[in-house]
Amino acid sequence: MTFAVDPAVDSIYIGGSVAAGLGHSRSDADVFVLVKDDIPFSMDTRQITEDGRRVDVEFHRVSDVGRMTRALTSWNANLSNLSELRVSYHTIHFVGRLHYAQVIKNSSTLAEVRQILEDNLSSLRQFLIARRALDSNGLFEDFRGAYSDGDIDSASILGHDLMISAGKAVAAACGDLYVTDKCVFRQLKRSAGKNFPMSRYRGMMTGEWTKRPGGYDHFVDFLQSCFMAALTLGWHEANARHWTTWSISSKNRHRSTRFFPLRFDEGIVFNDELNRQIVVSPYIGLLWGLSPEDDATYIQKSIFYSSISEEFHQINENVCWEALHELTQRNLVVDALTR
Structure with a gap:
C-alpha cells in the first residue's frame, strides 16, 4: 500500500469481518487509513487488489476518529432525551470495526483511541x-x-x-x-x-x-x-x-x-x-x-x-x-x- 509512507497518513489498520474472525474465503478486506487533520488529502474511498483479494480502503481524519469513539463510549439516554442513542450507522459501524482492528501502521493517536475503547467496552x-x-x-x-x-x-x-x-x-x-x-x-x-x-x-x-x-x-x-x-x-x-x-x-x-x-x-x-x-x-x-x-x-x-x-x-x-x-x-x- 503505497499510501502507507505518505506523510499525511497517521496510521492504518484492517477492520471488517476478516479482522473480527467472521470472514469467509471470499470476504474482502476493509482497510482504514487515518489522515492527519492539517494536511490536504483525497478522502475518497478506494478499491484495490492485494494478493488476489479485493481491498476496500476508507480514509478518516484523526479528529473524527476520537469524536466517533467518544459518541459510543461516553453516552447516556433517558426517556426525555434519546439523542445520544441516535448516532449515525456510519459511526456505529466504524467504531465496531475499530474494536477488532489489526494494526498495520501504528501511531500515538491510534493507540490512545484504541485504549479509550478498551477501557470503555x-x-x-x-x-x-x-x-x-x-x-x-x-x-x-x-x-x-x-x-x-x-x-x-x-x-x-x-x-x-x-x-x-x-x-x-x-x-x-x-x-x-x-x-x-x-x-x-x-x-x-x-x-x-x-x-x-x-x-x-x-x-x-x-x-x-x-x-x-x-x-x-x-x-x-x-x-x-x-x-x-x-x-x-x-x-x-x-x-x-x-x-x-x-x-x-x-x-x-x-x-x-x-x-x-x-x-x-x-x-x-x-x-x-x-x-x-x-x-x-x-x-x-x-x-x-x-x-x-x-x-x-x-x-x-x-x-x-x-x-x-x-x-x-x-x-x-x-x-x-x-x-x-x-x-x-x-x-x-x-x-x-x-x-
Whole structure:
C-alpha cells in the first residue's frame, strides 16, 4: 500500500469481518487509513487488489476518529432525551470495526483511541444493546400492526428484521461486539453458548412461526426473551450466555405480548406504543423476563441470576413473589387467555 509512507497518513489498520474472525474465503478486506487533520488529502474511498483479494480502503481524519469513539463510549439516554442513542450507522459501524482492528501502521493517536475503547467496552456493549432495542421498538409496532391486519407477508419480513436485531443484541450481550448484520449467525454460534436455541432462532428468522398455531405469541415471547437476556444479564457483565428462559413453561401465566422492553437511565422501560410506558428497576425487569417459567423454575433461576450479577443481589424468594404480584397488577404478566 503505497499510501502507507505518505506523510499525511497517521496510521492504518484492517477492520471488517476478516479482522473480527467472521470472514469467509471470499470476504474482502476493509482497510482504514487515518489522515492527519492539517494536511490536504483525497478522502475518497478506494478499491484495490492485494494478493488476489479485493481491498476496500476508507480514509478518516484523526479528529473524527476520537469524536466517533467518544459518541459510543461516553453516552447516556433517558426517556426525555434519546439523542445520544441516535448516532449515525456510519459511526456505529466504524467504531465496531475499530474494536477488532489489526494494526498495520501504528501511531500515538491510534493507540490512545484504541485504549479509550478498551477501557470503555462496557459502555460500548450497552450502547449496542440499547440501540438495537430502540430500533426494534419501532419495528415491533409495525410488526404488530401488520399481523393484526392479516398481512402475514409483511409481518414475516418485519419479523426477520426484528430477529436480526434480537440476535445482534444477544451477541453483544455475550461480548461479541461486531456490528454488521450478516454475521449474526456466526456470532451466535461462537459466543452465545450451548443454552441459546439456534434452531428456534433460525425458524423465527425464516418465518416458520407463521405456519404454526399460536406462532405470533411464540415469536413475540422469543423476541422478548432475547432482549431481556441482553438488557439484564448482558448489561453490566457480558453474561447473556447464562440465560435459559427461551420458551413458555408455565401453563398459568405469560408475559404480555403488548410490551417491548427498553433500557435507559431510569431503568427497564416496558413500552406499549401510544398507550403507556411502565418503568421498573432492572431486577424487576429480570423477573418479568423469567415470569413464563413454572413456579419452581422461576424461583430457582431468579436466585441463580442474583448470584452471578451484583445488580440483582437483592433478589430472594419473597422478592420474586412480590415482583410477580406487582407485574400482574400492572398487566405486564397475564394469564394464557388474555395475553
